[in-house]
Amino acid sequence: MLRISGIALAVILLAAAGGGWWLYQHLNGNIHSVSLDGKGGSEKADAFGRTPINILVIGSDGRTSAEDCKLGGGCSQTGVQSGNGNADVEMMVHIAADRSNATVMSIPRDTMTNVPACTDPTSKQSTTGYYGMINSALSYGPACQVATIHQLTGIPIDHFVKLDFAGVVSMSDAVGGVSVCVSDNVYDTYSHLKLAKGTHTLQGVAALEFVRSRHGFGDGSDLGRTYAQHMFLSSMLRKFKSAGTLTDPTAVYGLADAATKALTVDTGLGSISKLIGLASDVDKVPTKRITFTTMQTGPDPNNNERLVVGQGAKSLFATIANDQSLSGGSDRKPTTGPASPTPVNTAQIAVKVENGTGIGGRASDIATALTGKGFGSGTTANAPGATTTTLTYGPGEKPQAQAVAGTLGLPSSHLKQGTGTGLTLVIGSDWPSGTTYGSGSGSSSPAPADTHAAVSNAHAQTADQSKTCAQVSPYRTVSLSGVSMTPAQAYAAARSQPDSDA
Structure with a gap:
């Protein structure tokens, strides 16, 4: 979602620099689009005729090219794979009808839910529906992943953007790197992220290692990874909005070309002109009014390695569906609302x-x-x-x-x-x-949701928080030479292994 803003701004600058119609058509031809067929519902306009925008951002773990196999590993037995892979990153991006605020809600990939009946129009792979990990719905096409999130949350989803491993690398290279901070030395032996305590500028493979790291941060689960991803995207957004970032025509073209090649979007976003319109809407929202959250979860009573929707999540869903701002929501007093459920199946x-x-x-x-x-x-x-x-x-x-x-x-x-x-x-x-x-x-307007409950335990933070560091896990979440240890211990033990930003 944040990369779209860069694409559109790049195109505008190219036109101003005399890039001309050929460049516009070239970039337009890069974009791959897929129809949602109404699977995510549709937003309704407010009393002033303004409509919110909801976009599901999907990070695929698919090894569908030789480059993805090299970056993600796991292809030694299968080779290059076909299909869509799993949605290991799922972020619901909501832009308010009046464009005054935005909410980004991550949905952990380990969440268990009902996947509806779906058929992928490209691969023809189909399912009659099942109960399983939420990220698996992407196997039946992006529209199925959208339908699954819509069914779980009740949030209308107008659009989606999908990116794979190689796309993350090419985008971070094109933007010139993204600044991140880690609270301690960290070596995630699974994603291969290795960084010393402090601030770093990551691009290419190092950026991919950071956003994929699940054992390096928090409690070593997918939750810690979502928090780190929010910091990464907030930093990227600040860079896009900062003065002078996109003033070099050569760099701008590289960014636009890389981004449009990397993305798969729905047909509603399937042209440069539509992306420009969306970027204009995003650019209207101040970073201090963009709130990153993670859907509240609880342990699955049937599987301690899986999650179920937790207390407060329904309120979080409702704030997005009702077009309510979460900027400053944690400071508001709770309102009387429906009972908050204890995690259940x-x-x-x-x-x-x-x-x-x-x-x-x-x-x-x-x-x-x-x-x-x-x-x-x-x-x-x-x-x-x-x-x-x-x-x-x-x-x-x-x-x-x-x-x-x-x-x-x-x-x-x-x-x-x-x-x-x-x-x-x-x-x-x-x-x-x-x-x-x-x-x-x-009544045409639903009752306001409890914004206090919506941000409770949702790890809410705004995109203007530039001094926040990703919290390195204090637990023995990684393994080196068969020995379990903390990411900081692994960093000290792997002196011969170069740092990711070396």
């Missing part, structure tokens, strides 16, 4: 939905909305007239009820414990339409 939660409104089809509408958000199948029935919507749960089932309530926007005051087992939702006359509680009765 939603696929194993079935809900009996009963219609007490007297309005035909209400139970079916809500049941469909729940299954569409990853909940297990349930049953529907009519119920005697009810004034108030109530979700009843059995002993020990409160976390499951909270997960359902959080998805539907149902306040905790509507939950009650019963004597039987299972979850039963009775839809009352206070909820005559819509699939989010409080959005009916002709």
Whole structure:
């Protein structure tokens, strides 16, 4: 997403320098685009006719070229592979309707979710749907990855941008390197990132090693990697916005040529003119109003190496879907909202939905909305007239009820414990339409989400924070010569190994 701004600015400068129509057409021809076929839904304009922009940025681990095999490894047995690979980087980029702010939300690749039925129009590989790691949906095409994120979050997704290993290298080379800081000496023996404590300018392979490093930062999981990636992208964004970065026509052409060759985008972004328009929108947002976050997660109760959607994530999703700013959101007082769910496996939660409104089809509408958000199948029935919507749960089932309530926007005051087992939702006359509680009765605007909950445990930071360092893991997350050690210990032990920026 941040690279798009550089592409568009490069094209504008080329035109001003007399690059001419040939260069424009050449760059336009570099872009590879794929249709989303409406799989991500669509944004609605606000009262002033302005529309937010939501883009899924995908980093693929596919080894689909000899260069990717060399950079990523793992091709010694298989050789160059076909297909899309897995989405090891997934960032939901939201640009507000009034272009005053933006939110970037990373979704950890280890998250377990429901992947919908998909068919890749290029490879024809298809699935009828399954429960698995969220990054695997890319195997069925970028549109399937978009559909999976849309189903999980409820956020309309208009566009996507996909980049592979070689693309990261060529882009960081073209921009002249990106400044990063590490809190301690670090050697990730898996990504091969090796840096001394302090600030470095990374490009080429070193930049790829940094954004791929998962064992070097945080707790050695994918979460630490997303935090480091936010710092990298924030630094790149500041460089794009700084004076003089793109004033050299030769360097500008190299950036634009490399970027357009590296990207795969949806057809809605499939031309230089469309990218220029998008870049203009991005450039309007100050760095202090661009908030980077990571989706809240909890451990998967069925697999300690996997994650499930955690407490606060529904609020984070809602702020993006509702076009709410998170700049300064952590300073706001919590608002009264739906119950925040304890991490649970939603696929194993079935809900009996009963219609007490007297309005035909209400139970079916809500049941469909729940299954569409990853909940297990349930049953529907009519119920005697009810004034108030109530979700009843059995002993020990409160976390499951909270997960359902959080998805539907149902306040905790509507939950009650019963004597039987299972979850039963009775839809009352206070909820005559819509699939989010409080959005009916002709209301076109959803209730504001709790921005305090949205940024809680989401590792929120703004793009103007230039003095932040990636926190090197204090745990034994790497291995050298068969010995487990911390990344700092590995750095000291590998004296003969040159640093990544050497």
